[in-house]
Amino acid sequence: MTLYATLSAGRSHTLLRDLVTVVFASILLAVSAKIAVPFFPVPMTMQTLVVVGLGLALGSRLAVMAVGLYLLEGALGLPVFTGTPERGIGVAYMMGPTGGFLLGFLFAAGITGWLAERGWDRNVVFAFLAALIGAAIIYVPGLLWLGGLIGWDKPVLEFGFYPFILGDVFKAALAAAIFPAVWSFLRSRDSA
Numbered sequence: 753m754t755l756y757a758t759l760s761a762g763r764s765h766t767l768l769r770d771l772v773t774v775v776f777a778s779i780l781l782a783v784s785a786k787i788a789v790p791f792f793p794v795p796m797t798m799q800t801l802v803v804v805g806l807g808l809a810l811g812s813r814l815a816v817m818a819v820g821l822y823l824l825e826g827a828l829g830l831p832v833f834t835g836t837p838e839r840g841i842g843v844a845y846m847m848g849p850t851g852g853f854l855l856g857f858l859f860a861a862g863i864t865g866w867l868a869e870r871g872w873d874r875n876v877v878f879a880f881l882a883a884l885i886g887a888a889i890i891y892v893p894g895l896l897w898l899g900g901l902i903g904w905d906k907p908v909l910e911f912g913f914y915p916f917i918l919g920d921v922f923k924a925a926l927a928a929a930i931f932p933a934v935w936s937f938l939r940s941r942d943s944a
Contacts, residue, residue, distance in 0.1 A: 852897020
């Protein structure tokens with residue numbers, strides 16, 4: 753059972769509540785794209801933390817729907833992506849160097865959600881691993897797309913992997929601190 757399902761337990765399950773949750777989650781993802789935190793070697797956004805966090809909190813189905821809605825908002829020209837509207841908007845932006853990473857968000861949300869549905873979000877070690885797996889999944893289509901776009905003779909890993917890996921490990925550690933702590937709080941509240 754996911755965190756979302758646990759917090760919703762005892763309430764009638766409604767499509768409207770799920771829809772509002774998905775819309776709110778897509779907005780949270782858009783906001784996270786605009787937050788640049790000074791970090792080494794490059795500033796980091798909070799997008800990957802939110803993507804894996806949505807998976808860990810909502811489960812695979814709702815997390816994928818939220819990320820899918822976010823991508824649809826971007827495709828329709830809303831300035832929801834990092835660097836938009838300055839670096840372009842819509843499908844043209846999505847076809848650029850970050851297009852594969854954006855696609856990877858869908859897979860990462862689905863896999864981390866699937867892991868959360870199996871209890872990986874309740875333990876610090878497993879939550880950390882789930883978040884790392886989610887981040888790693890983002891890199892697969894991201895680097896493949898980037899290499900195909902700029903050419904494999906270019907330093908693809910130097911452009912799309914090395915500068916971001918330390919930030920993703922940090923965000924995985926943050927997710928591993930947050931989600932098990934929330935579960936622990938809920939258990940202590942329920943036992944009181």
